[in-house]
Amino acid sequence: MSGPKAIIRSETWTITPDREPDAKPLTHKMRCDVCGDESGEDGSWEPPQSWALSHSGRNPSHHSYSEIITRPWRTFMPTP
Numbered sequence: 001m002s003g004p005k006a007i008i009r010s011e012t013w014t015i016t017p018d019r020e021p022d023a024k025p026l027t028h029k030m031r032c033d034v035c036g037d038e039s040g041e042d043g044s045w046e047p048p049q050s051w052a053l054s055h056s057g058r059n060p061s062h063h064s065y066s067e068i069i070t071r072p073w074r075t076f077m078p079t080p
């Protein structure tokens with residue numbers, strides 16, 4: 001017979017963007033969809049966008065980019 005040997009406890013967890021003081025920062029970066037080259041990560045979207053404009057200037061056939069956003073999340077068990 002298969003199945004769990006013991007059920008410990010059923011809990012409900014919640015997930016939320018992590019805005020605690022020790023949370024990792026939210027960062028943006030751009031990746032060229034043509035060659036895969038990437039900007040650096042930055043807390044602001046402006047430097048990655050400036051990088052994309054410069055990248056197109058150096059590579060005039062590279063017009064497509066993906067923005068990669070890293071957003072910290074955390075889970076917690078709400079207190080009843």
Ligand SMILES: [Zn+2]
Nearest residue numbers: 032034035062
């Ligand atoms: Zn490129």
